[in-house]
Amino acid sequence: MQENLVIVESPAKAKTIEKLLGKNFFVTSSYGHIRDLAKKGLGVDVDNNFKPDYIISSDKKKLVDELKKLSKQAKIVWLASDEDREGEAIAWHLQNVLKLDDKNIKRITFNEITKDAILKAIENPRKIDLNLVNAQQARRILDRLVGFEVSPILWKKVKSALSAGRVQSVAVRLIVEREREIMDFKSKATYKVSAIFTSADKNEKFQLKASLTTDFNTEKEANNFLEKCKNAIFTVESTDKKPAKKSPAAPFTTSTLQQEASRKFRFSVAQTMNIAQRLYERGLITYMRTDSTNLSTLALGSAKQTIKNLFGEKYIKTRQYKTKSKSAQEAHEAIRPTYLQNTEIEGSPQEKKLYDLIWKRTIASQMTDAELEKTTININISNDKEKFQATGEIITFDGFLKVYMESNDDDNENTETSGLLPALVAGQIINRKEITATQRFTQHPPRYTEASLVKKMEELGIGRPSTYAPTISTIITREYVVKEDRPGTERNYTKLTLKSDDIKLEKLKEIVGAEKSKFFPSDIGIVVNDFLVENFRTILDYQFTAKIEEYFDEIADGKLDWIKMLSNFYKPFHKQVDDSLENSQTTKAERILGIDPKSGKQVSARIARFGPIVQLGENDDAEKKFSSLKKGQLIETLTLDEALKLFELPRTIGEYEGKEVVASTGRFGPYVRHNSKFISMKKDIDDPYTITIERAIELIKEKNQKDSEKNIAKFGDIEIINGFYGPYIAHDGKNYKIPKGQDPKTLTRNDCLALIEAQKNKEPKTKTSARKSATKK
């Protein structure tokens, strides 16, 4: 057995390092943290200096035993976890759990996996930095105290099984407040004027697009302007050329990679991380959970070489980027290809795409600026003080743009910049071909996408590269927010066009406000957020994390005692907990919407046990009626008319084969019920409020037809069913596969029994897995 045991955090990393270190070293990994606060109860003794109760979780026991065994056989254990707060804590937990003596351990760190860096680390070992460890303990314990003291208040005051936390609650707040901004937003219309000019000289042919530098507020003003243009002479007042530069973006961090993959490929944050993980495990890219934009000297060198080979010397510009985010801990490099000379890889289309993106971004970051020439042409109007302006941009040297251009968040904003403008001289007269004034509306602030939420969280220093994706999934599974598409609404707008000597007025329609994969708060999300902001303002403050991070830094620097820090936080915090338990109202977000003109009864909305509902009649009304809100409706913005419409369902629309046909909306959308069968309506075609009996019968017939095809054969308690995934055998509440190539119609009862028996033998495996997932739930 080797004298030296090296423990890192990630097994993929362990593999590479072992190759570099040679046979005297055995390298293994801890798979992240090996123990954590007890899952049951608070896990912290608040009356005893916040003494933490650390437990090795069940899924880490085997690993810890293995590590114990290995460390006993080794002379020196090199604790090589990451060079940050969490990494230091992992090293410290390892020492404690493995019961390693100070003289047998050496703490080493390196933030690039190269032979040089690792050998250098081995030559310069240090002790475990207890201050840094304590900063981590303070972070961990504070998060536990916040999460486990505030969540139970929500169970009591709002709804069972809800959760609150330093990170997730602020993420939800961002989404709720953005929605409120949108609710309050008043769109303002202006008339934007643009023109197409042509040459006055018939020998010269060009078209120049220009826009007026000011907008008009009313149709009348716009029309007056166009009237004036009829008799105006247009003269080139000035042309101006200016050189400009564009610089490449920094290499990828976790959050910027998530943003770009979302913008360019529409990958979800989790999807990007899964693909990146696979690339990392295959040794194709560096670690994908990082907040650093740093590139190793090795990478800088090979980028230089690659650029020289592919594009030539003049495209090289070696740069090191400063990491933007203040909370960055920089335990790793930026995300980059391990070998920059590999311009492409084998793999799934998604893997190839993501690798290509990472490669381009990394290479571009080491290339020269792009050089541009921006041209502005101002056009004078003889009878008006307004001016038209045309702008153009051409690339005089492409530089990094040869390989990569960062995408923009607001891709729907098509700025009117064209490429090369015609060569015009001041004083030259040009002709108007067409001038239009189009009514445009200001847009509400955009709803968050996964990626833009991550970006915002990073700006606020909330969450870490390893938690962005899990946090998003938490706020969705708690049903605080939904991520979905919403159709837009139709809007009228006006367009005035001046051509020859006529002004044409058009009333046009456009679809606006359609959303794709955006976050919307739910009623529960809104209620919980309002409750938390009201009762725990300090923790919900956008600056809270940034502030406590300063304390953690002081602890890490040995300037602040971690127990004192926790105590300073906990005293006022716990008082808030007690206060809100005692004084705050249980909240149902109730709103009285008005009176139903038909029945004279009160209409109200609130959160009930199974979600948001509207109620017709007061609580003591024996004949009160309920209805659930539709998808996309919020209690906060529901109108009386919308509420009244909800009571129209379920709606009896007629009879078919002597049985009632009812239309309504359920958990899974609108449906038709007939003969105790539910038939989903077709999306975007049917509407439960307007569906006719004829159409309903059509749906019923269709469904009956499908059902008759569903059952292929039946032998007593054994059935052959044509399911969604193809035909299968159903027996005793369980489903069994039919082997490929076997025609299900020819199967006999005995064939089925044989298949069932054959597949039952595999059961022990599925049983244990069933138990596992059950205990997880």
Add this chain to the structure above:
DNA sequence: CAGTGAGCGAGCTTCCGCTTGACTT
């Protein structure tokens, strides 16, 4: 992506950050 369309009764739920697996139809 199949199927689904209900209306408490006790006890449980919950945090954030490190890591990767391995259950299917």
